[in-house]
Amino acid sequence: MKEANYDYIIVGAGSAGCVLANRLTEGGRHRVLLLETGGSDKSIFIQMPTALSIPMNTKKYAWQFETEPEPYLDNRRMHCPRGKVLGGSSSINGMVYVRGHARDFDEWQQQGADGWDYRHCLPYFKKAETWAFGGDEYRGDQGPLGVNNGNNMQNPLYRAFVDAGVDAGYFATDDYNGARQEGFGAMHMTVKNGRRWSTANAYLRPAMARDNLTVVTHALVHKVLLEGKQATGVRYEKDGKLVDVKASEEVILSAGSIGSPHLLQLSGIGNREVLEQAGIPVDHELPGVGGNLQDHLEFYFQFRCKEPVSLNGKLDWWNKLKIGVRWLLKKDGLGATNHFESCGFIRSKAGVEWPDLQYHFLPAAMRYDGKEAFSGDGFQLHIGHNKPRSRGSVYVQSDNPRQPPRILFNYLQHEDDREGFRDCVRLTREIISQPAMDRFRGPEIQPGVDVQSDQEIDAFVRQAVESAYHPSCTCKMGVDDQAVVGPDTRVHGVSGLRVVDSSIFPTIPNGNLNAPTIMVAERAADLIRGLAPLDPSTAPVEMDEHWRDRQRPGGARRAIA
Structure with missing residues (x-):
């Protein structure tokens, strides 16, 4: 040595x-x-x-x-x-x-x-x-x-999603990294x-x-x-x-x-x-x-799109080639964005002080590996409960540095986390049903309209949920x-x-x-x-002052039992 x-x-x-x-x-x-x-x-x-x-x-x-x-995801390895x-x-x-x-x-x-x-x-x-x-x-x-903000929400589906959130009674937020996170806006x-x-x-x-x-x-x-x-x-x-x-x-x-x-x-x-x-x-x-291992889970809420404006029409090899060539030459266009250009942060219920649910909106229906979920146009929302109470661990298995540690998240171990995903399903359906989405909203693909009861939602989530890699x-x-x-x-x-x-x-x-x-x-x-720390900020934080008794600023939803 x-x-x-x-x-x-x-x-x-x-x-x-x-x-x-x-x-x-x-x-x-x-x-x-x-x-x-x-x-x-x-x-x-x-x-x-x-x-x-x-x-x-x-x-x-x-x-x-x-x-x-x-163990709480039907023994799936994640x-x-x-x-x-x-x-x-x-x-x-x-x-x-x-x-x-x-x-x-x-x-x-x-x-x-x-x-x-x-x-x-x-x-x-x-x-x-x-x-x-x-x-x-x-x-x-x-x-x-x-x-x-990537391409500044040029696709009309981005704005429609934000407007649907406002229609449903939530805040519009100009900058979720600024004074107010809660609400819908550009990502x-x-x-x-x-x-x-x-x-x-x-x-x-x-x-x-x-x-x-x-x-x-x-x-x-x-x-x-x-x-x-x-x-x-x-x-x-x-x-x-x-x-x-x-x-x-x-x-x-x-x-x-x-x-x-x-x-x-x-x-x-x-x-x-x-x-x-x-x-x-x-x-x-x-x-x-x-x-103390923690992570975010999410699933894809998918809908067909009634107009041919989604990115599903850009997933064939010819369009991918054109997107790639344009990016190589000009560093712009669809190659220069992650496509998550609008989002939402909401509270799952009254009594939750700050947002615990997050939306990433994608003007396409596809898997995380980039493959299309079905033929035709669609859109999806990545939605998850972001303040989990379940805890896991990362533990060494041997003194061999090449052997991966044993990783167990215990995802959805806590009932509050399961309840949070039930809220994800029900609140999302309400948001997408708003007038702003009427022009684009087709049939629900996933979870599917037959998934309604707590038991049906829980079973769907156990099988469909994925790590958000956090x-x-x-x-x-x-x-x-x-x-x-x-x-x-x-x-x-x-x-x-x-x-x-x-x-x-x-x-x-x-x-x-x-x-x-x-x-x-x-x-x-x-x-x-x-070094001396930077001077602390005095910038105000905007909150919904009625968070104790309402789920959204536009009206009460459900109080915590």
């Missing part, structure tokens, strides 16, 4: 790791090593937004993890892809930019993540982004991350100049020109090196050879909500019983490692006995070791996870460097 020395070692060049690599090398003071198991992100299938389904389902670019049989490429999951995701509701971060603060409330997080969201329509007290205009995506604007493009590529950053790809990290309760470096494998590297300051795990707890466990840090069953010596007992919370931030890192992102009881990625979320936000993961890394970079 050969040795090399750095100030900081970052494990994982994903949504958080690329941010850290950029920020920690600013000014040239620190020598930083960034390790990534995957390789280049220069594939057209990664860079072209409309091709999003390809890298997610390709072994070269993503860990193709699979869960244990999920697909759990995670990025294995520069940019990590930001290079394989759907590019949807949702920060989450302000109360999600206040919830973090209440659970012991001091300083991570909305007032302190909002400045870092702003620091990260350049919003296509200019900055204000909520949106940034000087950050690395380009955010826009935002991390796309710039027609290209996927991953953290590799936004943060890493500029930093790679600096002499003090070393990036090593195709490097499989085996473990964190410990001397007593001090992390001193990591051991990784490249080209069949083991390499030990030392960090004079800190080791930072940014391997994601599956990779980071797994690597801690491989290093002898975790729940004693889990480590002993895997045959790994316990160097530091930390019971919460790998627990695993999180497995190295939770806090101060209780299940917390893995403190509010400073340092691992409890081990000096020189941090975790910075979506695994440290105490609870899952109401929205897609790329934006809050980038925010966490931006704020953690200041903590690591000992």
Whole structure:
């Protein structure tokens, strides 16, 4: 083994790791090593937004993890892809930019993540982004991350969906990442100049020109090196050879909500019983490692479309070729969007303070692998209950770093989660039945009009629901006995070791996870460097003041029993 020395070692060049690599090398003071198991992100299938389904389902670019049989989903094994490429999951995701509701971060603060409330997080969201329509007290205009609305809802189905939400008595929201999340409006995506604007493009590529950053790809990290309760470096494998590297300051795990707890466990840090069953010596007992696993589920609510305006007419090889050629030449058109250009955030019932249901609207009826669901025109809504109470785990199985961990989400274990999906079905039918959709609404394809009772909805959901690919919370931030890192992102009881990625979320936000993961890394970079935090925001948060007794601003629905 050969040795090399750095100030900081970052494990994982994903949504958080690329941010850290950029920020920690600013000014040239620190020598930083960034390790990534995957390789280049220069594939057209990664860079072209409309091709999003390809890298997610390709072994070269993503860990193709699979869960244990999920006991509350008829023992189905669920697909759990995670990025294995520069940019990590930001290079394989759907590019949807949702920060989450302000109360999600206040919830973090209440659970012991001091300083991570909305007032302190909002400045870092702003620091990260350049919003296509200019900055204000909520949106940034000087950050690395380009955010826009794709093709600005040119397809008439997008606007019809938003109008249907308003017809049903919900808010229209000009910016769900601004003062009010609740309501219907345009959806935002991390796309710039027609290209996927991953953290590799936004943060890493500029930093790679600096002499003090070393990036090593195709490097499989085996473990964190410990001397007593001090992390001193990591051991990784490249080209069949083991390499030990030392960090004079800190080791930072940014391997994601599956990779980071797994690597801690491989290093002898975790729940004693889990480590002993895997045959790994316990160097530091930390019971919460790998627990508290949370994710978002969703299903596709599909309808036929009465007018030939959906994208189903663009799924043949000839139209795909034309879209691809136009994108190659001009970086615009249907190739330059993820097609989720309108959305909705609503509360499932009266008594829920902030939105717990999320809609992604797609002007097509197709599967996530990009194949059509049926012949003819259609549209679909991806709908899910976003504040689950079910909890799962990511546990190491052996000391072999190539053996995937045991992943069990326990999806829909909690009755509140099952109730949330019943609300998804019934509220969606009501929204799509509004006059704004009359011109386009054809027969319901899925779930089907015969699915009506609680029992019928539950059975449908168990078979149809899919992961929204938002695993999180497995190295939770806090101060209780299940917390893995403190509010400073340092691992409890081990000096020189941090975790910075979506695994440290105490609870899952109401929205897609790329934006809050980038925010966490931006704020953690200041903590690591000992910089004063950005001044907290005073921007107001708009809520439905009558949330206790009504499900939507246009009228009461059902109160919580």
